[in-house]
Amino acid sequence: MLQETLVLFKNVRKPGYKGNLASYKAEGGYSALKKALKMTPEEIVSIVKESNVRGRGGAGFPTGLKWSFMAKNTGKPSYLIVNADEGEPGTFKDREIMLKDPHMFLEGYMIGCYALGCHHGYIYVRGEFVPAMKQLQKAIDECYEAGLLGPSMWGSKFPLDMTIHPGAGAYVCGEETALLDSLEGKRGQPRTKPPFPAVAGFNGCPTSVNNVETITAVTSIINDGAEAFKELGTPNNSGTHLVSLSGHVNKPGVYELRMGVSLKDIIYDLGGGIKNGKKLKGVIPGGSSTPVLLPEEIDIPYDFDSLMKVKSMMGSSAIMVFDEDTDVVKLLHRMVRFYNHESCGQCTPCREGTHWSSMILRDFVYKQGSAAKLDRLKRVSGNILGATLCALGDACAMPILSFIEKYPEEFRAYFADA
Amino acid sequence: MPTFYLDDNPIEFEPGEKVLAAALRSGFHIPHYCYHPALSIVATCRMCLVDVVDMGNGRPAPKLMTSCSMDPADGMKIETKNEKVKEARELVMEFLLVNHPLDCPICDQAGECTLQDFSFEYGSGSSEMEYSKRVYGWRDIGTFVMLERNRCIHCTRCHRFTTEVTGTHEFGTFNRSHQLTVDTFTDRPMTNKFQGNMADICPVGCITEREFRFKRRAWKLQKTNSICTHCSTGCNITVEQDQNTVFRLKPRENQEVNQWWMCDDGRVSLRQFNNKKNRIMQPMGRVQGTLVKASWEQIYEAIKDKVKQLAVKKDEVVAITDTHASNEELFLLKKLLHDVFSSEHVFFPLRLWAQPDSPNFIDTLITTDKSPNTAGAIALGIKGNEDDSALKQVLSEKTKLAFVLGNPLGKESEIYDLVSKADLIICIGTVLNEWAERADVLLPGSTPVEKEGTFINKNHRVQKINAAVKAPRHAKADWLILQELIQSLGKQSTFQSTSEIFNSLATTLETFQGLTFEDVGDLGCSLPAT
Numbered sequence: 001m002l003q004e005t006l007v008l009f010k011n012v013r014k015p016g017y018k019g020n021l022a023s024y025k026a027e028g029g030y031s032a033l034k035k036a037l038k039m040t041p042e043e044i045v046s047i048v049k050e051s052n053v054r055g056r057g058g059a060g061f062p063t064g065l066k067w068s069f070m071a072k073n074t075g076k077p078s079y080l081i082v083n084a085d086e087g088e089p090g091t092f093k094d095r096e097i098m099l100k101d102p103h104m105f106l107e108g109y110m111i112g113c114y115a116l117g118c119h120h121g122y123i124y125v126r127g128e129f130v131p132a133m134k135q136l137q138k139a140i141d142e143c144y145e146a147g148l149l150g151p152s153m154w155g156s157k158f159p160l161d162m163t164i165h166p167g168a169g170a171y172v173c174g175e176e177t178a179l180l181d182s183l184e185g186k187r188g189q190p191r192t193k194p195p196f197p198a199v200a201g202f203n204g205c206p207t208s209v210n211n212v213e214t215i216t217a218v219t220s221i222i223n224d225g226a227e228a229f230k231e232l233g234t235p236n237n238s239g240t241h242l243v244s245l246s247g248h249v250n251k252p253g254v255y256e257l258r259m260g261v262s263l264k265d266i267i268y269d270l271g272g273g274i275k276n277g278k279k280l281k282g283v284i285p286g287g288s289s290t291p292v293l294l295p296e297e298i299d300i301p302y303d304f305d306s307l308m309k310v311k312s313m314m315g316s317s318a319i320m321v322f323d324e325d326t327d328v329v330k331l332l333h334r335m336v337r338f339y340n341h342e343s344c345g346q347c348t349p350c351r352e353g354t355h356w357s358s359m360i361l362r363d364f365v366y367k368q369g370s371a372a373k374l375d376r377l378k379r380v381s382g383n384i385l386g387a388t389l390c391a392l393g394d395a396c397a398m399p400i401l402s403f404i405e406k407y408p409e410e411f412r413a414y415f416a417d418a
Numbered sequence: 419m420p421t422f423y424l425d426d427n428p429i430e431f432e433p434g435e436k437v438l439a440a441a442l443r444s445g446f447h448i449p450h451y452c453y454h455p456a457l458s459i460v461a462t463c464r465m466c467l468v469d470v471v472d473m474g475n476g477r478p479a480p481k482l483m484t485s486c487s488m489d490p491a492d493g494m495k496i497e498t499k500n501e502k503v504k505e506a507r508e509l510v511m512e513f514l515l516v517n518h519p520l521d522c523p524i525c526d527q528a529g530e531c532t533l534q535d536f537s538f539e540y541g542s543g544s545s546e547m548e549y550s551k552r553v554y555g556w557r558d559i560g561t562f563v564m565l566e567r568n569r570c571i572h573c574t575r576c577h578r579f580t581t582e583v584t585g586t587h588e589f590g591t592f593n594r595s596h597q598l599t600v601d602t603f604t605d606r607p608m609t610n611k612f613q614g615n616m617a618d619i620c621p622v623g624c625i626t627e628r629e630f631r632f633k634r635r636a637w638k639l640q641k642t643n644s645i646c647t648h649c650s651t652g653c654n655i656t657v658e659q660d661q662n663t664v665f666r667l668k669p670r671e672n673q674e675v676n677q678w679w680m681c682d683d684g685r686v687s688l689r690q691f692n693n694k695k696n697r698i699m700q701p702m703g704r705v706q707g708t709l710v711k712a713s714w715e716q717i718y719e720a721i722k723d724k725v726k727q728l729a730v731k732k733d734e735v736v737a738i739t740d741t742h743a744s745n746e747e748l749f750l751l752k753k754l755l756h757d758v759f760s761s762e763h764v765f766f767p768l769r770l771w772a773q774p775d776s777p778n779f780i781d782t783l784i785t786t787d788k789s790p791n792t793a794g795a796i797a798l799g800i801k802g803n804e805d806d807s808a809l810k811q812v813l814s815e816k817t818k819l820a821f822v823l824g825n826p827l828g829k830e831s832e833i834y835d836l837v838s839k840a841d842l843i844i845c846i847g848t849v850l851n852e853w854a855e856r857a858d859v860l861l862p863g864s865t866p867v868e869k870e871g872t873f874i875n876k877n878h879r880v881q882k883i884n885a886a887v888k889a890p891r892h893a894k895a896d897w898l899i900l901q902e903l904i905q906s907l908g909k910q911s912t913f914q915s916t917s918e919i920f921n922s923l924a925t926t927l928e929t930f931q932g933l934t935f936e937d938v939g940d941l942g943c944s945l946p947a948t
Binding site for chain 2: 170187191192193194340341342343344345346347348349351352353354355356359376379383386387388389
């Protein structure tokens with residue numbers, strides 16, 4: 001029986017844990033910050049680098065490396081900005097952290113700010129997360145009261161302020177450069193790179209944008225050391241991660257797991273198997289933008305590299321399970337409509353391609369499909385893939401191509417002459 | 419210098435320069451829409467995708483790169499003509515045309531539309547799009563440009579122009595996804611004075627000039643390099659005409675003067691060039707109080723006789739000119755007074771001028787000096803003072819003969835009364851204005867689009883205008899009229915062309931320090947510091 005490995009959720013899973021400052025401190029909270037303040041910023045960055053923690057937002061880029069890219073001695077302020085714009089369909093882990101244990105996240109954030117020399121932290125929270133924002137604001141207020149934040153962070157000479165910035169509902173603002181534009185008060189659309197945010201990000205200053213879960217993991221990395229964190233996962237995929245399990249399973253929810261446990265076990269052990277004893281039809285392993293896996297493909301370790309091997313992605317660790325009754329064509333149409341709606345529209349293939357794809361899929365849903373249209377859909381999606389400025393175009397094209405590849409019969413059933 | 423290779427052609431680049439910019443500078447073309455050298459790089463049209471087969475370290479790039487945003491590296495090898503790139507361009511073209519109305523037959527941009535050109539050059543020629551196209555409602559965005567949003571390909575050059583170049587921020591992008599559109603904020607009209615540039619930088623027919631709309635197909639226009647004569651900045655332009663009518667003035671890139679831009683007032687200054695109603699079409703002389711038409715020979719003969727009869731002495735002659743006259747004309751006017759009458763009484767109205775003090779370069783293009791050659795008049799040593807006291811001084815004594823070039827005094831001036839006392843007033847001009855009722859002789863000159871000449875702009879840059887259209891049958895270039903006046907009054911002047919006059923004045927006058935007409939060229943040249 002697969003068990004959770006509690007690191008980030010060690011407090012959350014404790015009965016009676018309230019998530020306020022007092023209860024967090026009672027569980028030994030803010031000891032990592034105390035430890036960190038005795039170190040130099042460079043030491044912290046090297047520990048994070050050593051832990052090899054990979055970004056939990058979707059791309060899986062090593063966080064320590066990202067931090068070490070930050071331009072130094074520019075004469076400008078540096079920024080560490082937290083991406084809490086958790087918009088990937090199927091993902092709901094960051095919300096849980098902010099709701100249930102905001103201090104663990106804030107502690108990691110303070111350490112990060114200290115490490116990168118950031119004196120004003122911005123938390124860009126998805127606009128729909130109103131309860132999470134309230135909880136987070138309450139926690140920040142508590143920190144100010146306790147002297148953890150403010151002109152001198154916990155008695156050190158390091159001043160630190162924190163601001164919550166609610167997003168306005170755009171999926172694309174979860175892309176780090178679009179997030180920065182939105183934070184600056186501009187229209188939220190991805191910027192061209194280079195320059196990378198580490199050189200010119202928020203207001204043209206060196207900036208690192210990190211996911212809530214990644215930042216929370218920093219707390220435990222500093223607390224327990226890089227080695228302990230590495231031991232929790234597989235090589236190159238260190239630590240634990242929060243898995244958002246949803247869809248046709250008996251026990252959906254957020255689970256904290258080691259990297260590299262079996263995907264099958266997650267669904268059948270933790271998830272309690274498929275609802276109503278139905279058969280499994282497919283699994284989207286990392287948020288809706290990742291290619292789908294068939295039932296026979298899911299017996300693999302659940303980490304970044306193993307999923308790459310089966311030509312899918314772990315993304316933001318959001319597993320969406322669907323049973324045999326699911327109409328995959330309608331499912332795909334719904335997903336593509338989402339990406340069409342959320343495309344910022346600035347770059348050509350994504351703007352025109354996502355709409356075109358959704359129009360073709362609508363034909364299928366209305367039983368107007370044909371072999372030519374299926375080929376056209378493949379061609380249009382294939383053209384979006386790799387040709388766009390940010391990953392949104394790819395996010396729309398990848399599921400289309402994988403669904404067509406893996407469920408050709410289902411599409412054929414929607415041909416006009418079927 | 420570090421070098422990268424574009425289809426095996428070595429291109430040197432400076433640090434910070436992008437691949438596309440370096441390629442364009444070296445004369446290699448990579449198709450692009452959203453990139454404009456004056457604007458920030460957004461890399462959104464995806465048309466400039468290139469295949470980097472070697473990033474300079476022996477490895478190829480993982481996917482096609484946008485050359486507009488890519489930093490070159492020493493030894494980098496880039497291919498722009500292989501199958502991969504060709505296919506990518508075809509696809510981008512197809513995507514761009516998915517929602518484009520293809521209304522080229524009624525679109526003013528047709529003929530100079532990059533969407534059209536690249537479709538032919540890089541497109542596949544077919545589309546599988548079978549759904550109805552996106553349609554936007556018509557929007558009125560002001561008096562100078564038209565917005566036809568259905569044609570938009572969302573390069574956002576217009577949006578970036580108003581934020582980065584004019585700083586007026588009245589234009590933006592709205593909505594998302596395939597419904598993305600450009601528009602003004604909150605239904606307000608455009609307010610900046612440089613809207614015509616938005617039509618210029620718009621690669622398609624989404625933004626077009628109202629003045630030019632439906633007047634002429636772009637491919638019929640003949641273009642002549644010239645400069646704008648509407649103010650003392652002297653923006654470099656092309657005069658575009660068909661069948662002897664000027665249809666539009668378009669800015670021409672000159673980094674030293676106007677970069678890529680010109681103002682809207684300058685653009686509509688073409689209206690005066692097409693003015694046929696008020697034009698002086700033939701030489702006219704006053705006979706018993708009324709102006710009657712005459713031939714050039716008759717007029718010159720009459721002038722010669724009258725001058726002889728008046729026995730004009732040195733102090734009894736005056737010439738007043740405006741600074742729309744070119745250096746050559748001013749030189750000959752001076753020569754006329756000097757050679758024939760030994761007089762130096764050549765005056766022009768010198769007015770204080772200013773230009774907006776602005777952090778945006780483009781605002782400094784508009785000066786309050788609405789004549790192109792004030793600096794030239796000063797360089798030629800023509801007398802000008804702000805309150806015209808010197809001119810009044812001369813006119814207060816007995817003046818028998820007055821030469822007037824252009825319209826130096828404007829609508830109202832007390833000098834009109836002083837000049838009117840002269841026995842013979844000879845005016846060279848193009849339109850019937852305040853002088854028509856005062857002059858004894860009206861000689862039909864040429865407008866700036868009908869003649870050659872040089873001007874000196876506010877920053878002491880010598881620039882050239884060229885003849886784009888023909889003057890009316892009996893009109894002559896002003897310099898020629900002045901020369902013929904000198905000849906008919908019994909002195910020598912045998913210049914064959916403006917270039918001869920310029921070369922001659924540049925050698926006689928110290929301020930020009932031996933510049934030649936060839937030195938001026940299409941882009942002008944700075945006057946050597948004195």
